Structure formats: structure tokens, C-alpha cells
Amino acid sequence: MKNITVAVAGNPNSGKSTLINAIAGTNLQVGNWPGVTVEKKTALLKLENIQVNLVDLPGTYSLSPYTQEEVIARDFLVKEKPDLIIDVIDSTNLERNLYLTVQLLELDIPVVIALNIYDEAQKKGIIIDIAKLEELLGVKVIPTVATKREGIKDLLDAVKTVAVEPEKFKVKKLNYGEDIEEAIKIVEEELKIKKADLLSQYPSRWLSLKLLEGDKLVLKELNLNEDESFLKKAKHHFIEAHGDDMESLLADLRYGIANGATRDVILKDDNKRIDITEKIDRIVLNRYLGIPIFLLAMWLVFKIAFDFSKPFSDYLDSLISGPLTKWTAYALNSFGSAEWLISLVTDGVIAGVGAVLVFIPVIAVMMFIITLLEGSGYMARVAFVMDRLMHTIGLHGKSFIPMLLGFGCNVPSIYATRILETERDRKLTALLVPLMSCGARLPVYAIFIGAFFAENAPTVLWSLYLLGIVMAIVLGFILKKTLYTGFAPVFIMELPPYRMPMFRDLLVHTWQKLKHFVIKAGTYIFAVSIIMWFLLNTPYGVEKENSALGKLGKTISPVFEPLGFGTWEASSSLVAGLIAKEVVVTTMAQIYVTEEAEQKEEEKGFFEDLRDSFLSFILAIKDAFGNLISGFGIKSLALEEEEEKTPLKSKLQGIFDPLSAYTFLVFVLLYWPCVVVGIAMKQEFGSWKLYGQALLIHSILAWLVAFVIYQGGRLLGF
Amino acid sequence: MGISDIILGLLILSGAFYILYRSIWRRRGHCGLCDSRCRCIAKFKN
Amino acid sequence: MMPLTLLRNGEKGEIVDFIKKGKAIFCHLRDMGINVGKTVEVISNQSHGPILLKIDESRIAIGRGMAMKILVRRL
Structure with a gap:
């Protein structure tokens, strides 16, 4: 079997990843903004008896690298010597793309040009003489439309030819005089x-x-x-x-x-002017409207996310705390398991992991909307709008891109700092990223908001995310004056045209983001739940308060006293949250798990329960769409039937008041970044120093802000 | 609680720690967003 | 000849020269297609913050300070 390596190179946003997905049927991350691919990625492909390694390189404007992602692209091309380069060209922007092609031809590696986005060029009235282009550059040129899979077959034929008869692809030297x-x-x-x-x-x-x-x-x-x-x-x-x-x-x-x-x-x-992009940009990038529009967009995201996901969350909640717990306990009992084992499974694993699973729908809807915004090209505009603010902290608008990415998960944001120019910028941005509220914090917010702020859910959530951004700027300002002095390099960024993402891509990429949280729940949230149960039950049989975890919590709790949540329960949950922010919720769920759930059981059979839960799922779907519609003006269809209080929620209401609950959320938003972020920082910057700084700085910041909010709120009489 | 309970408990606990180690440390700070179907083949060198 | 920042929204200019300071950045500009002889259209210039240019079919945002160093001839 023959083995060849094919590198896919091209300008940023020319559709390299989309093309690879079309060729190999993979699902590489695609986004309509620069810097989506910051690491080369390979996809394997079998063509008859040829094994093809397709390598997706970060977008690059030239072979004289300016940012670190460009270094990656160049190093691969020069040092690994692929058998073929597929040069992906944006047909609507030929000259600049060919500038890179000319440089690629210096490498003495066979090149095939994929004249991508060919349909848009045609729409714009640009007609390209392909035969002539082939003749001028001495390479094969294939028009493609990656999104519609057009031209892919020809491209594959070219790959096959290179593998079998490489001599056909002799590189023509362009004469430089x-x-x-x-x-x-x-x-x-x-x-x-x-x-x-x-x-x-x-x-x-x-x-x-x-x-x-x-x-x-x-x-x-x-x-x-x-x-x-x-x-x-x-x-x-x-x-x-x-x-x-x-x-x-x-x-x-x-x-x-x-x-x-x-x-x-x-x-x-012909250069037909049908450019809707400019019309939108005039409004979205406006000096006065830019930031308000961004804030409004954010609010809408939360409104939709909450309205649409709530029925599903409620449904999952009732399913997990009701039938699932009941029948698991029943099954374990009938096997004659020990009492502690049943408690471990139900009070430990099901209560813990369940508390996170319940909020998977919220995370799913959020990720969907974020993916939509990414794909549309709006995210890059936000970087433009934020440029001026970012300058006050010695960074520029491009730094806001890794930060925005952090709304999904902070870990890829750390890697995405590669799109920045200097080491200082990258480190400073990496330190600010954890203040961007990631998906893992959503379950914590959701449960508290459900218990205390159900009526203003989107606004409260919005205020938290916003506070994250504001604090990032405040912290950035402080760091600029102290640890990370310096000025931002020049802001230069290409803004992609607006595009309507394909629905299939949307679903695929939403799933990719969501998958992470589901896998996480099944692996380390699961593991941590077990460990926490042991900590909560050693020595076995004592009151939770006197368990190992309880004692630990009690030791730390005075620290949180001035913030309004100086209980051992809150303290130990917060400490556990270092592993992952979701663990704050799982630990609380385990601590506050009660026997109530089992008390109100009506005697229903297994199949009856099964049928009931199926029916209520249908109802949840109906409610979700109902909420979506009623959310916009057509006033609520009386969906707010009397709020069903889950045991955890009512427990929380007994311990927190709205002010301390909000303070708690602020603390969770701002305090130390989880260990996975730490490992990413170590990988990316070569030492634990940055994570050490992050742990310290963020803990202090969180405490101070929470203190101000709680004490200030009390003074104002909340 | 008998000795068998304690052994089983310890087994479960060590299993949990193993999962934790595997999913956090061994994946080296990569999460689901780095597409799992495609290998991230090279680390970035400074 | 004048700095790019003096062009208003919708105006076009031809790039004539750069005021050269800090070489690497000019190479990067050139690699992105901002080169002497190219025609640029200013899409957004709001007296503060970055300027948005259109060159061929790409939209490129440039910090104001940098834009001051790009000299153009109004078309």
C-alpha cells in the first residue's frame, strides 16, 4: 500500500477545513473567522490502495510567518515535505491568494490549486480562464465549491495521479528574472x-x-x-x-x-454590487451602536437558551430524581447489595452526575447559538468593535477572539491565543480567558437562577457573562500596569464576509462542542462524584457535617463568611470545583440529597413509569417551542404553572438568600480556573508558572469582587 | 461493614482515581473541541 | 498624498507609499494584500478605533496608528 501526505494550505478563511471535510468526510472544526485551525490536523483517507494523510494547515498569507500559527504552517511545508500541496484559493480574491501560490511553487513540491468558492465568484460576475491559469503557473487548477462538494472528485483524481505517477507533476520554476x-x-x-x-x-x-x-x-x-x-x-x-x-x-x-x-x-x-456584508457592517460596526448591539445579541442568546431548554431540563430532572433513582435502588436491592453501595450509586453517582446532566440541554442550546454566530462571521466583528476597549489594556481586538471562544470552553481558547503576535499578548490573553464564562459554569448558574431568579433568568445570566468581560478588562488593566507592561502590536485582522452556515455543519459542530461536556460528565465528573461520596461518608455513618469533606469545608468556611456563604457545604463545593466547575453542582447535589425524593413515590410499576416519562418528553418538546414563541412578545401562554420545587432547589432557598446566591455565582464565575485549563497553559507556555499566577490572581479577584457585591448589597438593603 | 465491603470500596475508589487521572492528565489538556477523530499530530514548539 | 485615515467612509484611494517604521509589520500588510499600487476603499472610518478597508474582495481592519502610516492618493 502506498502512503502519501497531502498538505492543504491557503489563506485564512479560504475554506481549507470545509474542503477537507468534503474530501475525507471528517468533521474538522470549521468557522467563519480567522484562527479556527491553529494546529495542523490530519485526516486519514483511503483511495483504492493509497493511504492519504490529509493535513489541514492553519491559514497563512505568506511563507514569511507573522503569527505563530503561520509558523506552524510554514514549518510543516518546509520540513515535512509533503508529497502534494493542495493550495486552496478564494476565487473571489485571486491576486492575494496567488501571491501565496507563487511562494508555494518555490518549495519544489507538486501543487494543485483548488479554486474554491467558485460559485460566489461566478455570482459576482468574475470569470476565470482556468486553462490560462494552468498554463501560466504550470499547475493543475480545479474549480471547487467545498460546501456543495463540487470538484472534489477531480481533486481526488489529482491526488491519485500524484501517488501513482509523480513525474506528471513536475514543478515548473517561475522565472524571477x-x-x-x-x-x-x-x-x-x-x-x-x-x-x-x-x-x-x-x-x-x-x-x-x-x-x-x-x-x-x-x-x-x-x-x-x-x-x-x-x-x-x-x-x-x-x-x-x-x-x-x-x-x-x-x-x-x-x-x-x-x-x-x-x-x-x-x-x-462585472463586479456586481450585491454586497449585503457592507450594509450589515455599517450598522454592526458603528461607533455608537457596535457595543450595544453586541450586548443585545448576548441577551437574546441567553433568553433563547433558557426558554428553549427549560422544559427539557425539567423533564430530565424529574426523570433522574424520580424513576431512575427509584428503579436503580430497587434493582440493587434485589441483588442484595449492601446499603452503602446503594447509597454510593444513588446519592453519589446518580445525584452527582445527574445534577450536571440535567443542564445538558441548556449547554446544547448555548453551543448551537455560539456555533451559529461563529459560522455567520459576526464573531470577527465583535473583535473589531472591542478593539478600542482592548487597547486600554494593552491588547488589541484580535485578543478578543480567543476570549469569545472561551464562552464554549476555556481550554481551546488557550490554544487559540496562537493567533496573536507576541508572547506577552498570548500570556496576558490566556490569563484573561478564564474570566469568560464557559459552558461548565452554566449548570451552577442554572440551578441557582432556577431557585432564586426564575423570572429574570436571561437577564441575571447575561449580567454574569457581562461581569466576566468587564472584570477581564479591569484585570487586564491592572496586569498591564504591573506584570505585563507593554503595548499592543498593530491591530490587523481580516473580517470574513457574512455567510449563512449550513444546517448540517451547525449540528455537527454543536455536537462537537457538546460532546466534550457529555464525555466529561461520563468520565471525570463521574469519577469525582464517587470520590466525593467517599469523602462525604468517611467515617461511615456519621452526620455529613462531621465527615472528611464536612471537616475540610468547616476549616475553610471562615474565608467565605464575609461573602455571605460561609457554610461548610458551599466551601467544600467550591474547593472541589477546581477539578471542573460542574463539580460545584455535583457536590452540592450530593450534600443536599434527601430522602424526600423517595417519600412521595406513588406505587407505580416500571412500565407505567416508562410510559409516563415518554409522555412528558413529548410535552417538553411542545413546551420548548411554545416558550420560544411566547418569549417574543406573544405573551406567555400561561406556561408558568406553579413552579415544581426540586429538593435541591428548596434546600438552597433555605440556605442562601438572593443576595448571597448572586454573590456565590459571581464567585464561581471569577475564581480559580479548572485544572484542565492549567494543563493547557502548561502545554502551551512550557511551565506551570502561568497557571500559578492564574490561580492566585483569580482567587483574589473573585474574593474581592464578591466581597464588594455582598457587602455593598447589604448596605443597600437587599 | 465487613472486610469485603472495605476492599470493594477501595477498589471502586481507586477505579475512580484512575478515570480521573486518565481523563485529565493523560489527555494533556485537550478537550472535545479538539476533534477526536483527527489526531493533533504535533505540539507547537516555542 | 495623504494618510489613509483622512479618507472618509466610501472614499477610495490608491496606496502610494508607507512611512516605514518597524519592518515586519509592513511585510505582513503586504502579505495580506495591502501593497503599493492597490486601490483601497474605506468602509468604516469613525474618527476613533480601527479602520475597515476593502481591498479587492477582502475586508481588512487596521489599527488607526498603522493606517496613519499608509499614504494614499484620493481617487
């Missing part, structure tokens, strides 16, 4: 004599060009100096004629080729 070619030859000759080993590692034409340009990264890697005598000799001619700037000279040359090719192959460019 006599003088440059001469200089390249001088450098190549010199390398052949002095550094023959290098030529086997790097493509020689490319290496020579980079040395002529004086590329700092390459020089450093080769241990060479910019004024090496042979380089001086090669450049001598140009230095006299154009000054020292070989880099610009070569860039102009490449641009000339790209520009010439573009002019030659575009037959008709």
Missing part, C-alpha cells in the same frame, strides 16, 4: 559545497531565496549570519542598484507575478 536567478545559483552552489546536509533537509530554491531575503528565523535555524560572504557576493549586484532591501524586492517580484496572472486570467469582472 536573470539577475535573481543568477543570485539563486550562486547561493545554491555555495550551499552544495559548504552545507550539503542542509540541501537534503530544505528545498534548495526556497532556502536560497530565504537566505537572500535575510529571513531571520531561517538564518537562526541554520546558524548563519546575514552578512555571510557568499550571500554578500550574491546580493552585491542588488545592493548597488536597489539598496539593501532584498526582501521587498523579492516580494514585489512575486506580487508582480500574482498580479500579472490575475489580470491575464480574469476574463470578465
Whole structure:
């Protein structure tokens, strides 16, 4: 079996990931904003008897990297030497994309051009002479529409040909003019004599060009100096004629080729102005309206998320605390299990994991809407709108992108800081990311909001997310003045056009985000529930208050006294939340689990329960859509029947008051980031130092803010 | 509570710690958002 | 010849030159398609904050300070 590697390269947002998904039937993360792919990812594909490694590279504008994701792309192309590069080109923006193509051709690796988004180019009245383009660049050009899977077959044929008859893809050298070619030859000759080993590692034409340009990264890697005598000799001619700037000279040359090719192959460019993107941008990016629109959009997200998911959450809650617990206990009993084992399963695992599972619908709807916003292109606009605010903390708008991503889960945000330019920016942004409220915190909010603020649920939730953003800016400001002084590098970012994401993609990517939370509930939330049960029940048989966990909680609780929740229950839950924020809820659920649930059981048979739960599921679907409609003006269809109090909620109402409940939520929002974020920080920045800083800073910040809110609220008489 | 109960308890507990170790540490800070069907083949080098 | 920031919404200009400071960033601008001789259209210029440009079919946001260093000829 033959094994070949195919790299997929191209400008950001030209549809590389979509194309790979179309080819390999995988579900790589796709988003309509730059920086979705910050790591190369491979998909495996079998073509008859050829094994193809498709590598999705981060988008790059050139082979002179500017951000770290671009370094990844370049290193792969240069060092791993793929058998073929599929160069994905945005057909509506030929010139700039061809500029990269010209550079790819220097690598001496076969290239196939996928002229992507071809349908949009046609719609815009751009007609491209494909045969001519092939002739000019000496490569195969295939028009594709990745979203509709058009052109994929031709692309696969090309891949097959490369594997079987690579000689058909001989790379044509573009002529850079006599003088440059001469200089390249001088450098190549010199390398052949002095550094023959290098030529086997790097493509020689490319290496020579980079040395002529004086590329700092390459020089450093080769241990060479910019004024090496042979380089001086090669450049001598140009230095006299154009000054020292070989880099610009070569860039102009490449641009000339790209520009010439573009002019030659575009037959008709009517440039029909049907651009809805600009119309939307005029409003969304407006100086006065930009931020209010973003805030309103956020509020709507929470409103929809809550209204739509509530019936499902209630349904799951009644299912888990009712029939599931009952029948599990019954089954265990009939096997003659020990009493403690039954308690471990029902009070430990089912109560704990169940408390999180109940809120999976909320997380699901949130993730769906976030995916929708990502795919539409709006998220990149938010970065634009926030640029000015971010400048006050010495970052720029692009830093807001990893932060927005953090609303799903903070972990990928840490990796997404790669789209930033400097180490300082990346670290500072990584420190602010945990203040973005991730999906794992939703169950905590949801349960407290359900118990205390049911009427204003979306607004309360919105206020928490907003507080996260505000505190990020405050913290950023403090850090800028202290630990991370400096200025933001220049803000440059491409804004993608608005696109309506495909429904299938939406579902796939929502599931990808959601899957993480479901798997988490099944693995480590499950494990932590078991451990917590043991802590709550050692020594066995004592009151919970005197258990190991209770004693631990009591020791710490004075710290939280001034914040209004100085109970051992709250304290121990918060400590456990270091593992994952959901654990705050699971621990509370275990502590407050009561016998009430079992008391009110009517004597129903198993199948009766099964039927009932099926019927109430249908009802939940009906309610969900009812809520969605009534949420917008057509005043509530009297869906607010008397709130059914779950035991956990009524317990909470006995212990917290609305003020301390809100303070508790603020604390959960801001306090130490979970260990998985810590590990991500370690991976990305090479040491535990950053996580150490984060633990300390965030704990202090959370305590202070919570203190101000609680004591301030009390003064105001709440 | 007999000795068998304690042994079973310890077994369950160590199982739980193993799951915790596996899902947190061994995955090295990668979560579901990094697509599990595709290997993240290379770590970024500074 | 004037800095890009002086173009108002909807106006077009041809890039003539850059005031060169900090070389790497200009290379990046060039790689993104902002190059001498290109025609740019200002989509959003609101006297504060970044400027949004349209070059060919791409929309590129640039910080104001940087935009000051791009010299254009109004078209």
C-alpha cells in the first residue's frame, strides 16, 4: 500500500477545513473567522490502495510567518515535505491568494490549486480562464465549491495521479528574472559545497531565496549570519542598484507575478454590487451602536437558551430524581447489595452526575447559538468593535477572539491565543480567558437562577457573562500596569464576509462542542462524584457535617463568611470545583440529597413509569417551542404553572438568600480556573508558572469582587 | 461493614482515581473541541 | 498624498507609499494584500478605533496608528 501526505494550505478563511471535510468526510472544526485551525490536523483517507494523510494547515498569507500559527504552517511545508500541496484559493480574491501560490511553487513540491468558492465568484460576475491559469503557473487548477462538494472528485483524481505517477507533476520554476536567478545559483552552489546536509533537509530554491531575503528565523535555524560572504557576493549586484532591501524586492517580484496572472486570467469582472456584508457592517460596526448591539445579541442568546431548554431540563430532572433513582435502588436491592453501595450509586453517582446532566440541554442550546454566530462571521466583528476597549489594556481586538471562544470552553481558547503576535499578548490573553464564562459554569448558574431568579433568568445570566468581560478588562488593566507592561502590536485582522452556515455543519459542530461536556460528565465528573461520596461518608455513618469533606469545608468556611456563604457545604463545593466547575453542582447535589425524593413515590410499576416519562418528553418538546414563541412578545401562554420545587432547589432557598446566591455565582464565575485549563497553559507556555499566577490572581479577584457585591448589597438593603 | 465491603470500596475508589487521572492528565489538556477523530499530530514548539 | 485615515467612509484611494517604521509589520500588510499600487476603499472610518478597508474582495481592519502610516492618493 502506498502512503502519501497531502498538505492543504491557503489563506485564512479560504475554506481549507470545509474542503477537507468534503474530501475525507471528517468533521474538522470549521468557522467563519480567522484562527479556527491553529494546529495542523490530519485526516486519514483511503483511495483504492493509497493511504492519504490529509493535513489541514492553519491559514497563512505568506511563507514569511507573522503569527505563530503561520509558523506552524510554514514549518510543516518546509520540513515535512509533503508529497502534494493542495493550495486552496478564494476565487473571489485571486491576486492575494496567488501571491501565496507563487511562494508555494518555490518549495519544489507538486501543487494543485483548488479554486474554491467558485460559485460566489461566478455570482459576482468574475470569470476565470482556468486553462490560462494552468498554463501560466504550470499547475493543475480545479474549480471547487467545498460546501456543495463540487470538484472534489477531480481533486481526488489529482491526488491519485500524484501517488501513482509523480513525474506528471513536475514543478515548473517561475522565472524571477536573470539577475535573481543568477543570485539563486550562486547561493545554491555555495550551499552544495559548504552545507550539503542542509540541501537534503530544505528545498534548495526556497532556502536560497530565504537566505537572500535575510529571513531571520531561517538564518537562526541554520546558524548563519546575514552578512555571510557568499550571500554578500550574491546580493552585491542588488545592493548597488536597489539598496539593501532584498526582501521587498523579492516580494514585489512575486506580487508582480500574482498580479500579472490575475489580470491575464480574469476574463470578465462585472463586479456586481450585491454586497449585503457592507450594509450589515455599517450598522454592526458603528461607533455608537457596535457595543450595544453586541450586548443585545448576548441577551437574546441567553433568553433563547433558557426558554428553549427549560422544559427539557425539567423533564430530565424529574426523570433522574424520580424513576431512575427509584428503579436503580430497587434493582440493587434485589441483588442484595449492601446499603452503602446503594447509597454510593444513588446519592453519589446518580445525584452527582445527574445534577450536571440535567443542564445538558441548556449547554446544547448555548453551543448551537455560539456555533451559529461563529459560522455567520459576526464573531470577527465583535473583535473589531472591542478593539478600542482592548487597547486600554494593552491588547488589541484580535485578543478578543480567543476570549469569545472561551464562552464554549476555556481550554481551546488557550490554544487559540496562537493567533496573536507576541508572547506577552498570548500570556496576558490566556490569563484573561478564564474570566469568560464557559459552558461548565452554566449548570451552577442554572440551578441557582432556577431557585432564586426564575423570572429574570436571561437577564441575571447575561449580567454574569457581562461581569466576566468587564472584570477581564479591569484585570487586564491592572496586569498591564504591573506584570505585563507593554503595548499592543498593530491591530490587523481580516473580517470574513457574512455567510449563512449550513444546517448540517451547525449540528455537527454543536455536537462537537457538546460532546466534550457529555464525555466529561461520563468520565471525570463521574469519577469525582464517587470520590466525593467517599469523602462525604468517611467515617461511615456519621452526620455529613462531621465527615472528611464536612471537616475540610468547616476549616475553610471562615474565608467565605464575609461573602455571605460561609457554610461548610458551599466551601467544600467550591474547593472541589477546581477539578471542573460542574463539580460545584455535583457536590452540592450530593450534600443536599434527601430522602424526600423517595417519600412521595406513588406505587407505580416500571412500565407505567416508562410510559409516563415518554409522555412528558413529548410535552417538553411542545413546551420548548411554545416558550420560544411566547418569549417574543406573544405573551406567555400561561406556561408558568406553579413552579415544581426540586429538593435541591428548596434546600438552597433555605440556605442562601438572593443576595448571597448572586454573590456565590459571581464567585464561581471569577475564581480559580479548572485544572484542565492549567494543563493547557502548561502545554502551551512550557511551565506551570502561568497557571500559578492564574490561580492566585483569580482567587483574589473573585474574593474581592464578591466581597464588594455582598457587602455593598447589604448596605443597600437587599 | 465487613472486610469485603472495605476492599470493594477501595477498589471502586481507586477505579475512580484512575478515570480521573486518565481523563485529565493523560489527555494533556485537550478537550472535545479538539476533534477526536483527527489526531493533533504535533505540539507547537516555542 | 495623504494618510489613509483622512479618507472618509466610501472614499477610495490608491496606496502610494508607507512611512516605514518597524519592518515586519509592513511585510505582513503586504502579505495580506495591502501593497503599493492597490486601490483601497474605506468602509468604516469613525474618527476613533480601527479602520475597515476593502481591498479587492477582502475586508481588512487596521489599527488607526498603522493606517496613519499608509499614504494614499484620493481617487
